[in-house]
Every structure is written in C-alpha cells, then in structure tokens.
Amino acid sequence: MLPRTRCLSRNLSTTHRISHTSYNPFSTSSQRSGYDDTIQNLKIGRHTRVIFQGFTGKQATANAKESLQWGTHIVGGVKPNSSGEHLGLPVLPSVRAAMAELKPDATGIYVAAHQAAAAIEEAIEAEVPLIVAVAEHIPLHDIMRIHSMLSKQSKSRLVGANAPGIISAIGRCRIGFQPLPTFSPGHIGIVAKSGTLSYETVGSLTRAGLGQSLCIGMGGDVIAGTNFVDALKVFEQDDDTEAVIIVGELGGTAEEEAADWIAQYRKRVKDPKPIAAVIGGFQAPPGQVMGHAGAWTGLGEGTAESKYKALEAAGVTMVDHPAKFGGVMTEILARPGRTVRQSEHTTPRAQQRRSYHTCRFPARPQTLPEIIPFQQRRSYHLTPDHLITLLNSYNIPISPTPSSTSPSPSHFLGITVARSARSPSIITSPTTSPTQLPNRIHHTPFDYRIGPTPSTIASALSHLQLDAAPPKATAQTASLIHNLWALYREKEAITATVSLSVSTSEDGIEVHDPYLLLDDAAFKSNGRQSDLHARRDTSHVPAAVLEAEAHGIVYIPLEPAAQCATHLIGTLVNGAGLALNTLDVLALRLASPPTCTAAANFLDTGGKATAATISTSFKLILSDPRVSVVFVNIFGGLTLCDMIAEGIVLACREVEVGVGVGVRKPVVVRLRGTRESEGMEVLRRAGLESVFAVEGFEEAVQEVGRLIGMRRQAA
Structure with a gap:
C-alpha cells in the first residue's frame, strides 16, 4: 500500500457529521424502509425458536449444549446435504428445509469465515427472520454484497458479523458465544461494538444486582448488520428495558448517529429512558487500524473524542471504563421517580463510584504525519511500482504530483465504504487541501451489485465542482470513476482514491497521488487475491x-x-x-x-x-x-x-x-x-x-x- 503524499488522516472537528446526499440514516426511503422493517426481529426471548447452521461442528456443538442448558429454545440445525439427529434434535440438509419443518425465528451461523458469506446468503434466501453471524474476517466485499441483498427485502435482519451475537438474559435466549456465567436477568439493555467491553459492562451490572434485558453485539467490522440506532429503537419500545448502555469505539459515524437519535428521542418523549455510554480509542494513533477491522477513522469521520462529546451533548451519561456502569446505573435508576428492579439471581456488591461521569480524557496530540503509516492485519502493503502497475492495468495512468504553484486546483476522488449506508460509495471533495479536505468530504453511496449509475456519477461530479471544466475533462472523470470501481471490486479494496487536476494544455485530467487500502481477508479466509498477497511489501513493517x-x-x-x-x-x-x-x-x-x-x-x-x-x-x-x-x-x-x-x-x-x-x-x-x-x-x-x-x-x-x-x- 502506498501512503498518500498529502496529509489525509482524520477529521479534527469535534462536531463533524459525514455528509450523504443520497442517503440519510433516519430516512424511510424505499432503499432502506424494507430492511428497517426487520428491526423488530431483534426482540428475542423464551419464545424464540433457534437453529444452528454448522450444527454438528465442534464449536457449534459445545455452544449448543451450553445454550440449551441455559434455556435457549434450540429446535435443530443444518448440515449441508445431510439429515439425521444431533444432541437429540433434528438435522436438516438446508436452511430452506429447516424453515419449512422447524419454523425457526432465528439462526446462529457457526461456520468458518470462508463459509460464512454463503451461509448468510442461504439464510436470507430462506427468509429466516434473524440471522446472527459471529465469524471474524469475512471479506468486506462479501459483506457488501450481502447488504445489497438485505436492502431489497423486509424479512431478514442480520446481527454481526465479527460480533459476540445477541442474548436476552431476561428471556434466557443466547445466539452467540457470550460467557453465560456473567449474565443475569434484569432490565438494562446493552448495544456494543466490542465483545470484551460488553462483557465488562455485563459483569459490572450483575455485580451491582441490576442484570440485563437484551444485549446486542453490533460487532467490530467495517459494516454492521445492526447498528446503535437500530438497537435504540428496540430498547425504546421494550417494556423490560428500563435503561440503556452504549459501548462504542473509534471508526465510522454510528455513535454520532446514535447521539442525533437520542437528542430527538429526549425531545419527543416525556420520560425518556436513561442512557449511559463508554467510548474507546482516545489514544489510538492516527492512521492505524486498532484490532477490529472497522476500528479506524476514515476521511470525514469523527474521532473518539468527537463521539464522546456528541453523546454527552445529547444527554448521555459518560463513563471512562465499563466496570463503573453498575454504580452509575444504580444511582441513575434510584433517582426520584425511578425504581431499580433487581436482577433475579445476583446479590449487589459494592461498586466504585468515584468520577464515573463528567470524566475528561486527555486528547491525543493531533499533529498529522506527512505520510500516514497504515499498518493493519487486514490490508496489503504494495510498493509504489506495484501500485502504479496495478493502476495502469485499469487504465488509470498516474502523473507526477503538481507543484504547489500549479494554477490548476486538485480535486479528490475515490471509492470507499459508506458504513451507515452499508454499501460502497463514491467519495469526493473539490479540494485536496489538508486543512479543508476532511470537512468537505462527500459520500455518494450506490448498490454493490449494480455499481455506480449515471445519476450517482452525476451527483459525484457535481460535488467535485467540475461544472466549469471542459466536456473532455468531465467525460474523463466519469470514465475514471468506472475504472476505479472496476479496480475496487475486482481487487477487493477497502478504499481506492486519487487526486486529479484539469490539464490546461489538453483540456483533460491528470491523475496523481494514488492511495489504495486492500482487504486481505479475501486471501486469508477465502484464498482469493493470491497475486496481490504475493506482492505484499513488508519492508517498513517492524x-x-x-x-x-x-x-x-x-x-x-x-x-x-x-x-x-x-x-x-x-x-x-x-x-x-x-x-x-x-x-x-x-x-x-x-x-x-x-x-x-x-x-x-x-x-x-x-x-x-x-x-x-x-x-x-x-x-x-x-x-x-x-x-x-x-x-x-x-x-x-x-x-x-x-x-x-x-x-x-x-x-x-x-x-x-x-x-x-x-x-x-x-x-x-x-x-x-x-x-x-x-x-x-x-x-x-x-x-x-x-x-x-x-x-x-x-x-x-x-x-x-x-x-x-x-x-x-x-x-
């Protein structure tokens, strides 16, 4: 991977929101309304009939035994092209057959990452109401294709991937791998990106005698099947949930969108349920992916600090570590007008109460390096020569970077992930100025299976502000978008961007400063992109x-x-x-x-x-x-x-x-x-x-x- 020669790391604004002209996360447009209708499928409990895909596997078997003993209503499972019995329950040859015979409300997918995408697609086609995918390292392009399918239907809801799953402690239903001894029935709803931080949260509540109602693992992938706002909508309507906890971290804009939703919720509801939160990632170095595939700050996205401030401004009680949630929620729910319903099987223990809210994290110094040292396990590092050769093969010739005195302004263009839209998008800015670019980034999402349409490209060109450019330059830019998309899709990129300038001599465009971030999960999980994997440059990796x-x-x-x-x-x-x-x-x-x-x-x-x-x-x-x-x-x-x-x-x-x-x-x-x-x-x-x-x-x-x-x- 070749770092961009300009400083294009993180947005330093603490109030910035990513801009989507063709997508609004709270919209009821036809693109999203179908999938939005499946949010109610998250309400699991004693009534939920569960099947396992990969039922007879070692991990699924161990998990099923635990879940059955705990009270989960598992009714059988699937093993491709096989029938029989396992753990005293029926085994069916396909999800469609299981739907017809067992009538499940949910499926837990317990297969390896290289099989997970096909298993999810099979469940969507069979119209299983709730699909829970726990596998890590499912290739990003498989997930984007899956979300293209999900956005066109109103039967199936996805939780995950790369998530611990979903669990109703009060309803004794676990679909995932959460540690059961930590959980206790109660009345606090939890939605979390991080599995371990959610367990910390649960443990703190259980020790305080509060317990949990419904816990939703949003997961740490770049794109989540269920996000914070989806979970908040469920918690708002759930009578068993008296208060809510959000566990977030750097990356994406889901926390800011949750803050927007909470602010509106508190305005329209007379007695809103109290909400507390923790955010991880204040000390994350700029330009690094921090373990989770989605734990990196993209262009136009806020920092951990901005997420914290957005939630706090929306009236959320903030803590600095989840072990404090037990004491925090006990105090909040004990305020006049509220009562604490204790969990059924726990004895309250003393909680530390000092400085659990209104805490202030020291912001990490925001000096941005001239070269961004991306080093993450899900990316390739290509030498400059390999990168230029690759771009040339997609008819994207690279010119030298213009001098600072060049009369032609540079524009920013590429293909990346629109996390909230759960799709790829064209990313544009009319400037490449390091001080202006983060706040002028614009995303134009499009359907993964269809690709950029003429109207999508026209919208992107409009935001590039090439209106006054000669027709030849505009046509070349449109062609560049198509070529970038072909490269992005075929080589399974996470982000592919360039800068471009309008040539004064030939009335065309010159492309320079390429940047490419490629997902290596396709190779490590599925054996794809072996040619790129063989060219990985590790010379600068410690x-x-x-x-x-x-x-x-x-x-x-x-x-x-x-x-x-x-x-x-x-x-x-x-x-x-x-x-x-x-x-x-x-x-x-x-x-x-x-x-x-x-x-x-x-x-x-x-x-x-x-x-x-x-x-x-x-x-x-x-x-x-x-x-x-x-x-x-x-x-x-x-x-x-x-x-x-x-x-x-x-x-x-x-x-x-x-x-x-x-x-x-x-x-x-x-x-x-x-x-x-x-x-x-x-x-x-x-x-x-x-x-x-x-x-x-x-x-x-x-x-x-x-x-x-x-x-x-x-x-």
Whole structure:
C-alpha cells in the first residue's frame, strides 16, 4: 500500500457529521424502509425458536449444549446435504428445509469465515427472520454484497458479523458465544461494538444486582448488520428495558448517529429512558487500524473524542471504563421517580463510584504525519511500482504530483465504504487541501451489485465542482470513476482514491497521488487475491509486528513524544475494544506529564488466546526496552482465565520477566470473567514474586501506577 503524499488522516472537528446526499440514516426511503422493517426481529426471548447452521461442528456443538442448558429454545440445525439427529434434535440438509419443518425465528451461523458469506446468503434466501453471524474476517466485499441483498427485502435482519451475537438474559435466549456465567436477568439493555467491553459492562451490572434485558453485539467490522440506532429503537419500545448502555469505539459515524437519535428521542418523549455510554480509542494513533477491522477513522469521520462529546451533548451519561456502569446505573435508576428492579439471581456488591461521569480524557496530540503509516492485519502493503502497475492495468495512468504553484486546483476522488449506508460509495471533495479536505468530504453511496449509475456519477461530479471544466475533462472523470470501481471490486479494496487536476494544455485530467487500502481477508479466509498477497511489501513493517501477526496477535508499538518515552507500561489485553479502553484509562490516570501516553503498545491477543499466544505476547512486550511494568488486563469470554494464567506463568519462567537486562519487570494481572477464580489460583500456586494479581480494574491501575512510580524514582 502506498501512503498518500498529502496529509489525509482524520477529521479534527469535534462536531463533524459525514455528509450523504443520497442517503440519510433516519430516512424511510424505499432503499432502506424494507430492511428497517426487520428491526423488530431483534426482540428475542423464551419464545424464540433457534437453529444452528454448522450444527454438528465442534464449536457449534459445545455452544449448543451450553445454550440449551441455559434455556435457549434450540429446535435443530443444518448440515449441508445431510439429515439425521444431533444432541437429540433434528438435522436438516438446508436452511430452506429447516424453515419449512422447524419454523425457526432465528439462526446462529457457526461456520468458518470462508463459509460464512454463503451461509448468510442461504439464510436470507430462506427468509429466516434473524440471522446472527459471529465469524471474524469475512471479506468486506462479501459483506457488501450481502447488504445489497438485505436492502431489497423486509424479512431478514442480520446481527454481526465479527460480533459476540445477541442474548436476552431476561428471556434466557443466547445466539452467540457470550460467557453465560456473567449474565443475569434484569432490565438494562446493552448495544456494543466490542465483545470484551460488553462483557465488562455485563459483569459490572450483575455485580451491582441490576442484570440485563437484551444485549446486542453490533460487532467490530467495517459494516454492521445492526447498528446503535437500530438497537435504540428496540430498547425504546421494550417494556423490560428500563435503561440503556452504549459501548462504542473509534471508526465510522454510528455513535454520532446514535447521539442525533437520542437528542430527538429526549425531545419527543416525556420520560425518556436513561442512557449511559463508554467510548474507546482516545489514544489510538492516527492512521492505524486498532484490532477490529472497522476500528479506524476514515476521511470525514469523527474521532473518539468527537463521539464522546456528541453523546454527552445529547444527554448521555459518560463513563471512562465499563466496570463503573453498575454504580452509575444504580444511582441513575434510584433517582426520584425511578425504581431499580433487581436482577433475579445476583446479590449487589459494592461498586466504585468515584468520577464515573463528567470524566475528561486527555486528547491525543493531533499533529498529522506527512505520510500516514497504515499498518493493519487486514490490508496489503504494495510498493509504489506495484501500485502504479496495478493502476495502469485499469487504465488509470498516474502523473507526477503538481507543484504547489500549479494554477490548476486538485480535486479528490475515490471509492470507499459508506458504513451507515452499508454499501460502497463514491467519495469526493473539490479540494485536496489538508486543512479543508476532511470537512468537505462527500459520500455518494450506490448498490454493490449494480455499481455506480449515471445519476450517482452525476451527483459525484457535481460535488467535485467540475461544472466549469471542459466536456473532455468531465467525460474523463466519469470514465475514471468506472475504472476505479472496476479496480475496487475486482481487487477487493477497502478504499481506492486519487487526486486529479484539469490539464490546461489538453483540456483533460491528470491523475496523481494514488492511495489504495486492500482487504486481505479475501486471501486469508477465502484464498482469493493470491497475486496481490504475493506482492505484499513488508519492508517498513517492524519485525515485532510481523512476528505477532504470524501468531494471530495484533501488536502496535506506540510512539510517545521523546520526553515521555521511558518507563512505560506494556499492555497485554484480550479483545480490541478492551485494549483500546485500557490505553485510554492508563493515559487518563497515569500519564506524566498529562500530555504523555502511559503505554508503550497496543497488544490484542484476540478472543481465542491460548497459553502459547500469551507467552509470545510477553516476549514481544519485553523486547521493547521502554517497558518497565507489564499490565495484563483480561476479561474472559471464550478466553479462559485459568488458561491465561498458565500462559503468564509459562512466559515468566521462560523469559524471566526482564530478558536481556537481568532485571525482573513487575507484572500486574487483572483477571475477570470465565474461570476467574481458577485463574487467580494458578497465579497463587505459581508463587512468582514479580506477578501482582489484582481483582478490580481500578485497583489494578493504581497498582500499575505505584510500580511505575517506583521504577521512575529508582532510575
């Protein structure tokens, strides 16, 4: 991938909204009204009849056993071209056959990413009311094709992909892989991008005795089948939901759209349900994708800070960490005129209450680099020569960048993802000025299966402000859009953009400064685009990042200012959202001076971490000489806390926590979630002097602060 030579990273405005002329997220246009009609399908409960696709697989079987025991009304499943029985339930050869015989209300898709798109399409064609896709790394273009199908129908609703699923704690219905011991029946609705942050939220509520009604995993992909506004509409009408929690993060505009909806809701409803929220990603470096495929800030999109401010301005109570939600919601619901209905099977425990709202995150310095260092596991990095060759093959010749004194102004044009429209779009701006471009970006969405229509292209050309350009230049620009779309579709790009100038000599256009971001999930999940994968340029990727990638770990070294670059905290976290929030809170509590970052890295082991990946993660963290203290922050879902503890013990014994310097570096470990007691016992039995096991998140952060302070004083 070739970085653009101009500064085109993130929008610095805290109030910006992405502009769509042909799409409004609250519109009832014919394009969206059909799919909008399926929002009611999210109301799952004891009545919901569930089938599994991939029913007889190992993971589906284990999940089904747990869900059945918990009370989920699973009525059978599907195994292609097979019939029979599994777990005492019928197995059908197709989803259509299952719909006819079992009459399900929902399907959970438990197949690998390379099979998931076909499974979703089969469920849409069979008109299953609710489709839950949990798989990560489904290629983006498969998802856009699926949403083209969904937008033309009014029977099926999609949750996911790359999401923990949906669960009704009060209705004992789980479709997903959420950790069941964490949940309790109650009356708080939750919608979240991050799985681990949603588990933190649930755990905090359960410990406070509140419990949950309906929890919807929006998921961390670029495009979500169900977004915050969809969930809010369900919660508004749900009598079992007394209050709502939103768990967001950087990337897209879903949080800002939720803020707009909430502001209108609070105006039109006499006694609106209280809403609280947390946002992750304040410390994310510009131009980086932070674990989740969708956790990056595109042109014209707001930052974590702008999302926070938008929600706060709409009357939402903001917290800095989800472990505080239990205390927050208890206090909110105990205000005059409200009562707290306790959950059925939990005993309230003391909650930390200090500074849980009106908190202020220190904004990350917004100086934008001249070259944006995109480094993400779902992208290719092509050399400039390979990129130019690729563009030439699509009849897109590249000219040198015009000088700053050129009389011809540059315009910005490309194809990218319109996340809210759930489709590709033409992205345009009449200027490429770094100071003006973010606020002048315009998206014109179009149907993935149809491509840009003449009216779509005409709208894009209008916003480019080429009205006064000669007809030849306008015709060439229209042709350029078609060529960019062919490249975008055939090579499975996430974003493909160029700058263009109207030539004064030939009355045509000159194309320059290309930028290409290509999704590698098509290769890694489905074996497509192998030619591009073979040309990947890793010459500028740090060795530690490549080693992490080989082990399925996302490792991003952070680059604090020179005066802040010693005695930093190395973080090891399971789940991208929790990793983002961990960095945010460390910066909020421990940065010294306040403008410094406290951490040296973002390290996400993923939701299926093993003892081996934990050990490798330790080695990566400790290879950074800036690290003085390691903070392991785990909330177990699929990840088992005792297995994490075993990995910590293994790592400490192998690398002696201080490899290369002969000094033991302290490790603070906070384990919550699945098998947390067993995990703490593993650490206790190991008797490692350098490991400090702490139960609560705030206590863990304080312990990290104490240890880092000691290291700094001793230096």
